[in-house]
Amino acid sequence: MKKLIFVPLFLFAILLTGCSNxxxxxxxxxxxxKEIDVVADLENKAVSKYESVTGVNYTNDQTLYDALLGEILPTYQDFLKKLEAISIETDEVKKIHEKYIEAANLQYDAFVKILSALQxxxxxIIEEANGMLADARKMFRDYQEDIKKLAKEHDVELKKNKENAA
Structure with a gap:
């Protein structure tokens, strides 16, 4: 089996640098x-489990298959449901959030494709799934850059969470 590579999305903590309307x-x-913080644990749980059975941690197809079917996909489905339910007030933040949803859905589809490849x-199919994961990683990076840009434009300081700093 080919090695699957995944880099999880890192989270931000935000500090307000000034009060305004x-x-x-x-x-x-x-x-x-608040909103992303609520769903981050689910995403991290699914991704951590995936990483625990792939790459250098890969042992065999059955272990990966069981993890995908039993924990990764159900947890990621819950994450997606909650991610898509987030309420956003402004068009600027909505636009960026839609990019996150798109990346997360692509990553989920890649997980499903891996399950199919194993079956x-x-x-x-594994090679296709790896391409999808690479595309999702790029989309997550683009999302992060858009968050940084919007934060700068609106006087919000971003700091990486210590546990997710990379």
């Missing part, structure tokens, strides 16, 4: 500090 600033602060024992 900026609705985008308020929405961004709520989005990162069929098809290396071609």
């Amino acid at each position: 900026d609705p985008v600033q308020d929405d961004l602060l709520n989005y990162i500090n 069929k024992q098809d290396i071609t």
Whole structure:
């Protein structure tokens, strides 16, 4: 089986650098500090489990299959449901949040494709899934850059969480 590579999304903590009546600033602060914080544990749980059975931790197809079916996919489905239910007030933050949803859905689809590849024992499907994971990683990076840019435009200081700093 080919090695699957995944880099999890790191989270941000936000500190307000000044008080204002900026609705985008308020929405961004709520989005990162409250809304995303609620779903982050689910994403981290699914991704951590995935990483525990892939790459250098890979032992065999059955272990990966069982983890995908029993924990990774159900946890990630719950994460996606909660991610899509997040309420956002401003168009600027909504636009960025949609990128996160798109990346997360692509990553989920890649996990499903890996499950299918294991069932069929098809290396071609694994290669497709690896491409999807690479695309999702790029989309997560783009999302992070958009968050940073919007934060800068609206006087919000971002700091990496100590546990997710990379």
